Amino acid sequence: MTKKNRLLCFLGLLSIYSSLFAAPDRINGQNFATRSEVIAPNGMVATSQPLATQIGLDILKQGGSAVDAAIAANAALGLMEPTGNGIGGDLYAIVWDAKTQQLYGLNASGRSPKGLSYRQLKKQLKKLNRTALPPLGMLPISVPGAVDGWFELHQKFGKLPVKQLLKPAIDYANQGFPVTELIAYYWHRSVPKLSQQPGSFAQTFTLAGKAPQKGEIFKNPALANTLSLIADKGRDEFYRGSIAKKIDQFMRENGGYIRLKDLQEHSSTWVKPLSVNYRGYDVYQLPPNGQGIAVLQMLNILEQYDLRKMGFLSEQALHLMVESKKLVFEDRAKFYADLDFYQAPLKGLLSKEYARERAKLIGDNAAQRVDSGNPALYEGDTIYLTTADKDGNMVSLIQSNYRGMGSGVVVPGLGFVFQDRGELFSMDPKHANVYAPGKRPFHTIIPGFVMKDNQPFMSFGLMGGQMQPQGHVQIITNIIDFGMNLQEAGDATRWQHFGSSEPTEAHSAYIQEGGEIAIESDIDYQTIRGLMARGHKIRFGRGGYGGYQAILYDAKNKVYFGASESRKDGQAAGY
Known part of the structure:
Protein backbone atom coordinates (compact mmCIF):
# COMPACT_ATOMS: atom_id res chain seq x y z
CA MET A 1 0.00 0.00 0.00
CA ALA A 40 -25.69 40.23 30.46
CA PRO A 41 -26.78 43.90 30.56
CA ASN A 42 -24.24 45.56 32.87
CA GLY A 43 -20.82 44.16 32.12
CA MET A 44 -18.89 41.21 30.76
CA VAL A 45 -15.46 39.63 31.24
CA ALA A 46 -13.97 36.78 29.21
CA THR A 47 -10.56 35.30 30.04
CA SER A 48 -8.73 31.98 29.73
CA GLN A 49 -8.97 31.20 33.49
CA PRO A 50 -12.29 31.23 35.39
CA LEU A 51 -10.90 32.73 38.61
CA ALA A 52 -9.41 35.62 36.63
CA THR A 53 -12.78 36.15 34.96
CA GLN A 54 -14.46 36.34 38.37
CA ILE A 55 -11.86 38.87 39.57
CA GLY A 56 -12.56 41.09 36.58
CA LEU A 57 -16.30 40.77 37.16
CA ASP A 58 -15.92 41.70 40.84
CA ILE A 59 -14.02 44.84 39.83
CA LEU A 60 -16.86 45.84 37.50
CA LYS A 61 -19.37 45.33 40.31
CA GLN A 62 -17.24 47.53 42.58
CA GLY A 63 -17.66 50.39 40.11
CA GLY A 64 -14.51 49.80 38.08
CA SER A 65 -14.21 50.52 34.39
CA ALA A 66 -13.59 47.96 31.66
CA VAL A 67 -9.90 48.93 31.82
CA ASP A 68 -9.83 48.41 35.59
CA ALA A 69 -11.32 44.94 35.12
CA ALA A 70 -8.81 44.14 32.38
CA ILE A 71 -5.83 45.13 34.55
CA ALA A 72 -7.10 43.12 37.53
CA ALA A 73 -7.78 40.06 35.37
CA ASN A 74 -4.41 40.36 33.62
CA ALA A 75 -2.57 40.55 36.94
CA ALA A 76 -4.39 37.40 38.08
CA LEU A 77 -3.59 35.59 34.83
CA GLY A 78 0.11 36.37 35.28
CA LEU A 79 -0.12 34.39 38.50
CA MET A 80 -2.57 31.66 37.47
CA GLU A 81 -1.48 31.13 33.86
CA PRO A 82 2.28 31.76 33.89
CA THR A 83 2.51 29.39 30.93
CA GLY A 84 1.25 32.22 28.74
CA ASN A 85 1.89 35.60 30.34
CA GLY A 86 3.16 37.62 33.25
CA ILE A 87 4.74 40.94 34.18
CA GLY A 88 7.97 39.84 32.51
CA GLY A 89 6.20 40.14 29.15
CA ASP A 90 4.57 42.66 26.83
CA LEU A 91 1.04 43.92 26.27
CA TYR A 92 -1.13 45.34 23.49
CA ALA A 93 -4.66 46.72 23.81
CA ILE A 94 -7.48 48.29 21.84
CA VAL A 95 -9.95 50.32 23.92
CA TRP A 96 -13.35 51.65 22.92
CA ASP A 97 -14.05 54.77 24.98
CA ALA A 98 -17.78 55.44 25.11
CA LYS A 99 -17.29 59.01 26.33
CA THR A 100 -15.23 60.20 23.37
CA GLN A 101 -16.73 57.63 20.97
CA GLN A 102 -13.23 56.69 19.88
CA LEU A 103 -10.95 53.66 19.56
CA TYR A 104 -7.52 53.88 21.17
CA GLY A 105 -4.57 51.55 20.58
CA LEU A 106 -1.71 50.90 23.00
CA ASN A 107 1.60 49.28 22.10
CA ALA A 108 3.17 48.34 25.44
CA SER A 109 5.94 46.18 24.02
CA GLY A 110 9.52 46.50 25.21
CA ARG A 111 12.76 47.07 23.34
CA SER A 112 16.08 45.29 23.07
CA PRO A 113 18.96 46.20 25.43
CA LYS A 114 20.72 49.38 24.32
CA GLY A 115 24.06 48.03 25.50
CA LEU A 116 23.96 44.97 23.22
CA SER A 117 25.05 45.85 19.68
CA TYR A 118 24.34 43.80 16.57
CA ARG A 119 28.06 42.99 16.35
CA GLN A 120 28.20 41.82 19.99
CA LEU A 121 25.08 39.71 19.53
CA LYS A 122 26.50 38.07 16.44
CA LYS A 123 29.66 37.15 18.40
CA GLN A 124 27.56 35.65 21.19
CA LEU A 125 25.53 33.61 18.70
CA LYS A 126 28.73 32.34 17.07
CA LYS A 127 29.93 31.05 20.45
CA LEU A 128 26.64 29.13 20.70
CA ASN A 129 27.05 27.85 17.14
CA ARG A 130 23.82 29.59 16.15
CA THR A 131 22.82 31.96 13.36
CA ALA A 132 19.50 32.98 14.95
CA LEU A 133 18.56 34.08 18.46
CA PRO A 134 17.81 31.24 20.90
CA PRO A 135 14.46 30.80 22.67
CA LEU A 136 15.96 30.53 26.16
CA GLY A 137 18.48 32.32 28.35
CA MET A 138 19.64 35.93 28.35
CA LEU A 139 19.98 36.77 24.65
CA PRO A 140 16.26 36.89 23.68
CA ILE A 141 15.21 39.02 26.69
CA SER A 142 13.76 42.45 25.92
CA VAL A 143 12.43 45.04 28.39
CA PRO A 144 9.09 43.92 29.89
CA GLY A 145 6.32 46.33 28.88
CA ALA A 146 3.23 44.97 30.64
CA VAL A 147 3.44 46.95 33.88
CA ASP A 148 3.92 50.24 32.07
CA GLY A 149 0.98 49.23 29.86
CA TRP A 150 -1.24 48.81 32.91
CA PHE A 151 -0.42 52.26 34.20
CA GLU A 152 -0.83 53.91 30.78
CA LEU A 153 -4.28 52.34 30.43
CA HIS A 154 -5.22 53.20 34.01
CA GLN A 155 -4.12 56.82 33.75
CA LYS A 156 -6.35 57.32 30.71
CA PHE A 157 -9.36 55.13 31.50
CA GLY A 158 -9.12 53.83 35.08
CA LYS A 159 -11.53 54.64 37.92
CA LEU A 160 -10.49 52.54 40.93
CA PRO A 161 -7.07 52.75 42.65
CA VAL A 162 -4.39 50.42 41.25
CA LYS A 163 -3.94 48.97 44.76
CA GLN A 164 -7.56 47.77 44.63
CA LEU A 165 -7.05 46.26 41.19
CA LEU A 166 -3.97 44.24 42.16
CA LYS A 167 -5.24 43.08 45.56
CA PRO A 168 -7.07 39.94 44.28
CA ALA A 169 -3.95 38.67 42.47
CA ILE A 170 -1.81 39.46 45.53
CA ASP A 171 -4.21 37.58 47.80
CA TYR A 172 -4.29 34.52 45.53
CA ALA A 173 -0.49 34.60 45.21
CA ASN A 174 -0.13 34.53 49.02
CA GLN A 175 -2.98 32.13 49.83
CA GLY A 176 -2.76 29.91 46.76
CA PHE A 177 -5.06 28.91 43.89
CA PRO A 178 -5.97 25.55 42.31
CA VAL A 179 -4.20 24.98 38.97
CA THR A 180 -6.56 24.26 36.07
CA GLU A 181 -6.29 21.37 33.63
CA LEU A 182 -4.78 22.79 30.44
CA ILE A 183 -2.49 25.19 32.29
CA ALA A 184 -1.17 22.25 34.34
CA TYR A 185 -0.40 20.40 31.09
CA TYR A 186 1.66 23.25 29.62
CA TRP A 187 3.33 23.93 32.97
CA HIS A 188 4.50 20.33 33.09
CA ARG A 189 6.02 20.65 29.62
CA SER A 190 7.95 23.81 30.55
CA VAL A 191 9.59 22.78 33.81
CA PRO A 192 12.35 20.41 32.57
CA LYS A 193 13.94 22.85 30.09
CA LEU A 194 13.34 26.11 31.96
CA SER A 195 14.65 24.87 35.31
CA GLN A 196 18.14 24.88 33.80
CA GLN A 197 18.15 28.62 33.10
CA PRO A 198 19.85 31.28 35.30
CA GLY A 199 17.96 32.35 38.39
CA SER A 200 15.25 30.75 40.47
CA PHE A 201 12.76 29.21 38.02
CA ALA A 202 12.58 25.86 39.82
CA GLN A 203 12.26 27.44 43.27
CA THR A 204 9.53 29.80 42.06
CA PHE A 205 7.46 27.65 39.70
CA THR A 206 7.63 24.07 40.99
CA LEU A 207 6.42 22.08 43.96
CA ALA A 208 9.37 20.02 45.16
CA GLY A 209 10.91 20.23 41.71
CA LYS A 210 7.79 19.26 39.77
CA ALA A 211 5.11 21.25 38.00
CA PRO A 212 1.84 21.52 39.95
CA GLN A 213 -0.83 19.05 38.92
CA LYS A 214 -4.45 19.80 38.06
CA GLY A 215 -6.25 20.84 41.24
CA GLU A 216 -3.10 21.33 43.33
CA ILE A 217 -2.84 24.58 45.26
CA PHE A 218 0.02 26.77 44.08
CA LYS A 219 1.40 29.87 45.79
CA ASN A 220 3.83 32.52 44.57
CA PRO A 221 4.72 34.75 47.54
CA ALA A 222 7.59 36.35 45.61
CA LEU A 223 5.17 37.58 42.96
CA ALA A 224 2.79 38.73 45.71
CA ASN A 225 5.58 40.89 47.11
CA THR A 226 6.46 42.31 43.69
CA LEU A 227 2.83 43.17 42.93
CA SER A 228 2.47 44.71 46.41
CA LEU A 229 5.44 47.00 45.75
CA ILE A 230 3.91 48.05 42.42
CA ALA A 231 0.53 48.60 44.07
CA ASP A 232 2.03 50.73 46.85
CA LYS A 233 4.67 52.70 44.97
CA GLY A 234 3.43 52.70 41.39
CA ARG A 235 4.86 52.01 37.99
CA ASP A 236 8.26 53.57 38.74
CA GLU A 237 8.99 50.94 41.38
CA PHE A 238 9.24 48.43 38.54
CA TYR A 239 11.21 50.61 36.12
CA ARG A 240 13.27 52.83 38.45
CA GLY A 241 13.02 51.57 42.02
CA SER A 242 13.99 48.47 43.96
CA ILE A 243 12.63 45.99 41.42
CA ALA A 244 14.57 47.63 38.57
CA LYS A 245 17.76 47.65 40.63
CA LYS A 246 17.41 43.94 41.44
CA ILE A 247 16.96 43.20 37.74
CA ASP A 248 20.03 45.26 36.86
CA GLN A 249 22.20 43.57 39.47
CA PHE A 250 21.08 40.07 38.50
CA MET A 251 21.69 40.71 34.80
CA ARG A 252 25.20 42.00 35.46
CA GLU A 253 26.04 38.99 37.63
CA ASN A 254 24.63 36.39 35.24
CA GLY A 255 25.68 37.55 31.79
CA GLY A 256 22.45 39.37 30.92
CA TYR A 257 22.15 42.63 29.02
CA ILE A 258 19.12 44.50 30.41
CA ARG A 259 20.31 47.45 32.50
CA LEU A 260 18.70 49.97 34.81
CA LYS A 261 18.92 52.54 32.02
CA ASP A 262 16.91 50.30 29.67
CA LEU A 263 14.15 50.08 32.26
CA GLN A 264 14.27 53.79 33.13
CA GLU A 265 13.94 54.80 29.48
CA HIS A 266 11.11 52.41 28.62
CA SER A 267 7.78 53.86 27.48
CA SER A 268 4.62 52.57 25.85
CA THR A 269 3.20 54.10 22.67
CA TRP A 270 -0.37 55.16 21.97
CA VAL A 271 -1.09 54.28 18.35
CA LYS A 272 -3.96 54.67 15.92
CA PRO A 273 -5.64 51.34 15.14
CA LEU A 274 -5.74 50.48 11.43
CA SER A 275 -8.80 49.09 9.69
CA VAL A 276 -10.33 47.70 6.53
CA ASN A 277 -14.01 47.30 5.78
CA TYR A 278 -15.12 43.70 5.33
CA ARG A 279 -18.67 43.34 4.00
CA GLY A 280 -19.88 46.39 5.93
CA TYR A 281 -17.91 45.74 9.14
CA ASP A 282 -14.84 47.80 10.05
CA VAL A 283 -12.21 45.40 11.39
CA TYR A 284 -9.42 47.01 13.46
CA GLN A 285 -5.89 45.89 14.30
CA LEU A 286 -2.79 47.63 15.63
CA PRO A 287 0.07 48.62 13.30
CA ILE A 383 -3.30 35.05 26.98
CA TYR A 384 -6.15 37.09 25.57
CA LEU A 385 -8.89 38.76 27.59
CA THR A 386 -11.71 41.16 26.92
CA THR A 387 -13.93 43.25 29.19
CA ALA A 388 -16.90 45.60 28.91
CA ASP A 389 -18.60 47.84 31.47
CA LYS A 390 -22.01 49.41 32.15
CA ASP A 391 -20.96 52.67 30.48
CA GLY A 392 -20.30 51.00 27.14
CA ASN A 393 -16.50 50.89 27.33
CA MET A 394 -14.81 47.80 25.89
CA VAL A 395 -11.23 46.51 26.13
CA SER A 396 -9.44 44.03 23.87
CA LEU A 397 -6.16 43.07 25.58
CA ILE A 398 -3.48 40.52 24.81
CA GLN A 399 -0.38 39.77 26.87
CA SER A 400 2.45 37.29 26.50
CA ASN A 401 5.89 36.01 27.46
CA TYR A 402 6.18 34.67 23.88
CA ARG A 403 7.19 30.99 24.06
CA GLY A 404 5.06 29.65 26.90
CA MET A 405 6.79 30.60 30.11
CA GLY A 406 9.35 32.74 28.29
CA SER A 407 13.14 32.73 28.59
CA GLY A 408 13.20 30.70 31.81
CA VAL A 409 15.17 33.48 33.52
CA VAL A 410 13.76 34.43 36.95
CA VAL A 411 15.36 37.01 39.22
CA PRO A 412 15.33 35.44 42.71
CA GLY A 413 12.65 37.00 44.88
CA LEU A 414 10.64 38.67 42.08
CA GLY A 415 8.35 35.77 41.12
CA PHE A 416 8.10 36.20 37.35
CA VAL A 417 9.81 34.95 34.18
CA PHE A 418 11.33 37.30 31.62
CA GLN A 419 9.94 37.08 28.11
CA ASP A 420 11.98 35.76 25.17
CA ARG A 421 10.39 37.98 22.53
CA GLY A 422 13.79 38.98 21.15
CA GLU A 423 13.99 35.54 19.52
CA LEU A 424 11.85 37.03 16.74
CA PHE A 425 14.52 39.48 15.55
CA SER A 426 16.16 38.70 12.22
CA MET A 427 19.95 38.58 12.01
CA ASP A 428 19.86 39.43 8.30
CA PRO A 429 21.39 42.94 8.18
CA LYS A 430 19.23 43.84 5.15
CA HIS A 431 15.95 42.82 6.77
CA ALA A 432 13.43 45.33 8.16
CA ASN A 433 13.21 43.30 11.36
CA VAL A 434 16.99 43.03 11.87
CA TYR A 435 18.23 43.22 15.45
CA ALA A 436 19.29 46.65 16.70
CA PRO A 437 19.78 48.06 20.21
CA GLY A 438 16.69 49.77 21.61
CA LYS A 439 14.41 48.26 18.96
CA ARG A 440 11.11 46.47 19.32
CA PRO A 441 11.15 42.96 17.83
CA PHE A 442 8.43 41.60 15.55
Missing part, protein backbone atom coordinates in the same frame (compact mmCIF):
# COMPACT_ATOMS: atom_id res chain seq x y z
CA THR A 2 1.41 3.42 -0.94
CA LYS A 3 1.94 6.18 1.60
CA LYS A 4 -0.92 8.19 0.04
CA ASN A 5 -3.30 5.21 0.19
CA ARG A 6 -2.39 4.56 3.83
CA LEU A 7 -3.22 8.20 4.63
CA LEU A 8 -6.54 7.96 2.78
CA CYS A 9 -7.39 4.78 4.69
CA PHE A 10 -6.53 6.50 7.98
CA LEU A 11 -8.68 9.48 7.06
CA GLY A 12 -11.62 7.20 6.28
CA LEU A 13 -11.32 5.46 9.65
CA LEU A 14 -10.97 8.82 11.38
CA SER A 15 -14.16 10.04 9.69
CA ILE A 16 -16.05 6.97 10.97
CA TYR A 17 -14.60 7.44 14.47
CA SER A 18 -15.57 11.11 14.50
CA SER A 19 -19.16 10.30 13.51
CA LEU A 20 -19.44 7.75 16.32
CA PHE A 21 -18.14 10.16 18.93
CA ALA A 22 -19.58 13.44 17.69
CA ALA A 23 -20.59 16.26 19.99
CA PRO A 24 -24.00 15.84 21.62
CA ASP A 25 -26.95 17.30 19.74
CA ARG A 26 -28.20 20.72 20.81
CA ILE A 27 -31.77 21.90 20.57
CA ASN A 28 -30.63 25.34 19.39
CA GLY A 29 -27.89 26.39 17.01
CA GLN A 30 -24.91 24.36 15.87
CA ASN A 31 -24.35 21.05 17.63
CA PHE A 32 -20.59 21.64 17.81
CA ALA A 33 -21.08 24.59 20.19
CA THR A 34 -20.04 23.67 23.73
CA ARG A 35 -22.56 25.97 25.39
CA SER A 36 -24.82 28.95 24.81
CA GLU A 37 -23.48 32.47 24.73
CA VAL A 38 -23.37 34.34 28.04
CA ILE A 39 -25.68 37.39 27.93
CA PRO A 288 3.45 46.81 13.33
CA ASN A 289 5.70 45.80 15.12
CA GLY A 290 2.84 43.31 15.55
CA GLN A 291 1.28 41.05 12.93
CA GLY A 292 -2.29 42.35 13.22
CA ILE A 293 -2.53 43.84 9.74
CA ALA A 294 -2.12 40.31 8.31
CA VAL A 295 -5.75 39.84 9.35
CA LEU A 296 -6.77 42.92 7.38
CA GLN A 297 -4.79 41.85 4.31
CA MET A 298 -6.35 38.38 4.33
CA LEU A 299 -9.85 39.84 4.66
CA ASN A 300 -9.22 42.19 1.72
CA ILE A 301 -8.40 39.16 -0.44
CA LEU A 302 -11.25 36.99 0.82
CA GLU A 303 -13.83 39.75 0.35
CA GLN A 304 -13.54 39.13 -3.38
CA TYR A 305 -15.09 35.66 -3.02
CA ASP A 306 -18.53 34.45 -1.94
CA LEU A 307 -17.51 32.32 1.03
CA ARG A 308 -21.11 31.97 2.23
CA LYS A 309 -22.11 30.32 -1.05
CA MET A 310 -19.08 28.00 -0.91
CA GLY A 311 -20.04 26.87 2.59
CA PHE A 312 -18.26 26.56 5.93
CA LEU A 313 -15.25 24.21 5.79
CA SER A 314 -15.91 23.44 2.13
CA GLU A 315 -12.97 22.40 -0.01
CA GLN A 316 -13.12 25.59 -2.07
CA ALA A 317 -13.43 27.93 0.94
CA LEU A 318 -10.55 26.25 2.79
CA HIS A 319 -8.37 26.35 -0.34
CA LEU A 320 -8.97 30.08 -0.81
CA MET A 321 -8.35 30.89 2.85
CA VAL A 322 -5.11 28.93 2.97
CA GLU A 323 -3.86 30.45 -0.29
CA SER A 324 -4.67 33.98 0.92
CA LYS A 325 -2.72 33.23 4.12
CA LYS A 326 0.30 32.14 2.08
CA LEU A 327 0.29 35.39 0.10
CA VAL A 328 -0.15 37.63 3.14
CA PHE A 329 2.44 35.86 5.28
CA GLU A 330 5.14 36.55 2.71
CA ASP A 331 4.37 40.27 3.14
CA ARG A 332 4.36 39.72 6.89
CA ALA A 333 7.84 38.19 6.73
CA LYS A 334 9.24 41.07 4.70
CA PHE A 335 7.50 44.27 5.78
CA TYR A 336 6.33 43.97 9.42
CA ALA A 337 8.81 45.60 11.83
CA ASP A 338 9.27 48.39 14.39
CA LEU A 339 8.03 51.53 12.63
CA ASP A 340 10.61 53.64 14.49
CA PHE A 341 13.30 51.81 12.49
CA TYR A 342 11.52 51.02 9.22
CA GLN A 343 8.85 52.81 7.21
CA ALA A 344 6.53 49.95 6.25
CA PRO A 345 4.26 50.59 3.23
CA LEU A 346 1.08 50.34 5.32
CA LYS A 347 -1.18 52.17 2.88
CA GLY A 348 -0.20 49.81 0.08
CA LEU A 349 -0.45 46.69 2.23
CA LEU A 350 -4.04 47.56 3.19
CA SER A 351 -5.09 48.76 -0.27
CA LYS A 352 -8.07 47.00 -1.87
CA GLU A 353 -6.36 47.35 -5.24
CA TYR A 354 -3.25 45.59 -3.91
CA ALA A 355 -5.48 42.80 -2.56
CA ARG A 356 -7.08 42.40 -6.00
CA GLU A 357 -3.67 42.06 -7.62
CA ARG A 358 -2.51 39.52 -5.04
CA ALA A 359 -5.74 37.51 -5.41
CA LYS A 360 -4.93 36.98 -9.10
CA LEU A 361 -2.10 34.69 -7.94
CA ILE A 362 -4.58 32.23 -6.39
CA GLY A 363 -5.23 29.30 -8.71
CA ASP A 364 -7.20 26.07 -8.47
CA ASN A 365 -4.23 24.19 -7.02
CA ALA A 366 -2.06 24.76 -3.96
CA ALA A 367 0.80 27.18 -4.55
CA GLN A 368 4.12 25.51 -3.83
CA ARG A 369 5.96 28.80 -3.50
CA VAL A 370 4.78 32.42 -3.20
CA ASP A 371 6.76 35.62 -2.80
CA SER A 372 6.03 38.95 -1.15
CA GLY A 373 4.35 41.59 -3.30
CA ASN A 374 5.21 45.24 -3.92
CA PRO A 375 2.74 47.18 -1.75
CA ALA A 376 4.70 50.39 -2.25
CA LEU A 377 3.04 50.61 -5.63
CA TYR A 378 -0.30 50.90 -3.87
CA GLU A 379 0.44 53.35 -1.25
CA GLY A 380 2.85 36.41 13.87
CA ASP A 381 1.98 31.54 23.71
CA THR A 382 -0.19 34.09 25.06
CA HIS A 443 5.47 40.55 17.69
CA THR A 444 2.86 37.86 17.22
CA ILE A 445 0.29 39.05 19.79
CA ILE A 446 -2.67 40.97 18.36
CA PRO A 447 -5.91 42.25 19.94
CA GLY A 448 -8.88 42.54 17.59
CA PHE A 449 -11.88 44.87 17.42
CA VAL A 450 -14.82 45.22 15.02
CA MET A 451 -17.05 48.26 14.50
CA LYS A 452 -20.40 48.41 12.69
CA ASP A 453 -21.94 51.73 11.60
CA ASN A 454 -19.41 53.64 13.74
CA GLN A 455 -20.43 51.75 16.88
CA PRO A 456 -18.65 48.94 18.74
CA PHE A 457 -19.67 45.50 17.55
CA MET A 458 -17.12 42.98 18.85
CA SER A 459 -13.99 42.88 20.97
CA PHE A 460 -12.15 39.62 20.36
CA GLY A 461 -8.86 37.80 20.20
CA LEU A 462 -7.39 34.39 19.53
CA MET A 463 -3.99 33.60 21.04
CA GLY A 464 -1.33 31.31 19.63
CA GLY A 465 1.69 32.59 17.67
CA GLN A 466 1.28 32.51 13.90
CA MET A 467 -2.20 31.02 14.41
CA GLN A 468 -3.47 34.42 15.53
CA PRO A 469 -4.04 36.13 12.15
CA GLN A 470 -5.40 32.89 10.71
CA GLY A 471 -7.66 32.47 13.73
CA HIS A 472 -8.90 36.08 13.63
CA VAL A 473 -9.91 35.60 10.00
CA GLN A 474 -11.69 32.35 10.81
CA ILE A 475 -13.65 33.99 13.64
CA ILE A 476 -14.68 36.96 11.50
CA THR A 477 -15.73 34.83 8.53
CA ASN A 478 -17.56 32.41 10.85
CA ILE A 479 -19.71 35.28 12.13
CA ILE A 480 -20.08 37.49 9.03
CA ASP A 481 -20.03 34.93 6.21
CA PHE A 482 -21.32 31.77 7.85
CA GLY A 483 -23.83 33.26 10.30
CA MET A 484 -22.54 31.73 13.52
CA ASN A 485 -23.15 33.22 16.93
CA LEU A 486 -20.30 34.34 19.18
CA GLN A 487 -19.85 31.00 20.96
CA GLU A 488 -20.23 28.89 17.83
CA ALA A 489 -17.64 31.01 16.02
CA GLY A 490 -15.07 30.08 18.66
CA ASP A 491 -15.98 26.41 19.08
CA ALA A 492 -16.12 25.70 15.34
CA THR A 493 -13.49 23.46 13.75
CA ARG A 494 -10.25 25.24 12.85
CA TRP A 495 -7.33 24.83 10.50
CA GLN A 496 -3.82 26.28 10.51
CA HIS A 497 -1.31 26.53 7.67
CA PHE A 498 2.39 26.05 8.41
CA GLY A 499 5.28 26.75 6.10
CA SER A 500 5.30 30.43 5.15
CA SER A 501 8.40 32.58 5.46
CA GLU A 502 8.97 34.12 8.89
CA PRO A 503 10.14 37.62 9.93
CA THR A 504 13.36 35.94 11.08
CA GLU A 505 13.93 34.85 7.47
CA ALA A 506 14.09 31.18 8.38
CA HIS A 507 13.76 29.84 4.82
CA SER A 508 13.81 26.09 4.25
CA ALA A 509 12.89 23.45 1.70
CA TYR A 510 9.73 22.93 3.74
CA ILE A 511 8.65 26.49 2.90
CA GLN A 512 9.56 25.98 -0.77
CA GLU A 513 7.19 23.03 -0.97
CA GLY A 514 4.09 24.97 0.07
CA GLY A 515 3.96 23.87 3.70
CA GLU A 516 1.15 21.90 5.32
CA ILE A 517 -2.40 22.43 6.55
CA ALA A 518 -3.01 21.19 10.08
CA ILE A 519 -6.68 20.40 10.64
CA GLU A 520 -8.90 19.42 13.51
CA SER A 521 -10.36 15.95 13.37
CA ASP A 522 -13.94 16.60 12.29
CA ILE A 523 -13.31 18.11 8.86
CA ASP A 524 -15.12 15.96 6.33
CA TYR A 525 -13.05 13.24 4.64
CA GLN A 526 -14.28 14.20 1.17
CA THR A 527 -13.07 17.75 1.80
CA ILE A 528 -9.65 16.52 2.90
CA ARG A 529 -9.36 14.33 -0.20
CA GLY A 530 -10.32 17.28 -2.39
CA LEU A 531 -7.66 19.48 -0.80
CA MET A 532 -5.06 16.77 -1.33
CA ALA A 533 -6.05 16.53 -4.99
CA ARG A 534 -5.34 20.28 -5.27
CA GLY A 535 -1.82 19.65 -3.99
CA HIS A 536 -2.24 20.57 -0.32
CA LYS A 537 -0.35 18.55 2.25
CA ILE A 538 -2.51 17.63 5.26
CA ARG A 539 -1.47 16.82 8.80
CA PHE A 540 -3.28 16.24 12.06
CA GLY A 541 -2.11 17.92 15.22
CA ARG A 542 -2.99 17.86 18.88
CA GLY A 543 -3.78 21.41 19.93
CA GLY A 544 -2.16 24.51 18.54
CA TYR A 545 -5.34 26.07 17.20
CA GLY A 546 -5.42 29.01 19.56
CA GLY A 547 -7.61 30.13 22.42
CA TYR A 548 -10.50 32.55 21.89
CA GLN A 549 -12.48 35.00 23.96
CA ALA A 550 -14.95 37.60 22.71
CA ILE A 551 -17.58 40.13 23.73
CA LEU A 552 -20.24 41.32 21.29
CA TYR A 553 -22.42 44.36 21.93
CA ASP A 554 -26.07 44.18 20.91
CA ALA A 555 -26.94 47.85 20.37
CA LYS A 556 -30.66 47.13 19.86
CA ASN A 557 -31.20 45.37 23.20
CA LYS A 558 -28.27 47.09 24.93
CA VAL A 559 -26.76 43.86 26.22
CA TYR A 560 -23.38 42.14 25.96
CA PHE A 561 -22.82 38.64 24.62
CA GLY A 562 -19.75 36.80 25.92
CA ALA A 563 -17.91 33.69 24.73
CA SER A 564 -14.90 31.65 25.79
CA GLU A 565 -14.03 28.57 23.77
CA SER A 566 -13.65 24.98 24.91
CA ARG A 567 -9.98 24.57 23.88
CA LYS A 568 -8.87 26.51 26.98
CA ASP A 569 -9.73 26.52 30.67
CA GLY A 570 -11.52 29.86 30.34
CA GLN A 571 -14.87 31.42 31.09
CA ALA A 572 -17.06 34.30 30.02
CA ALA A 573 -19.24 35.82 32.73
CA GLY A 574 -21.42 38.90 33.08
CA TYR A 575 -23.92 40.54 35.38
